[in-house]
Amino acid sequence: MNKGPLRTVITGAGIILGGIAALNLASTVTLKTISFVSEKKRKKTALPCMACRGKGFYICKLCKGNATISWSPMYDPIAINPCLCPTCEGNRVQRCLNCLGKGYD
């Protein structure tokens, strides 16, 4: 009784099946990689806004993020009162006028 050749066949079939499974896995991964790369390329064509660095907003230029501005109707340094910033209405940030808040051009 020599079971050698039969064992070899079973082992060989196992390798083939394993290889097919590996190929299927590889092709799935490859497809995912391709879609990932194309997604990256698509995003690359839409350049992030340079004015807000892709955020869609930036620190308010009028109050510089303080939410209030020092404003004096009399130009008198003693009478300077902090008042709510009219540009950002106290939000400290204003929507990017370059990309209209989208974050990219």
Ligand SMILES: [Zn+2]
């Ligand atoms: Zn402001």
Ligand SMILES: [Zn+2]
């Ligand atoms: Zn912008």
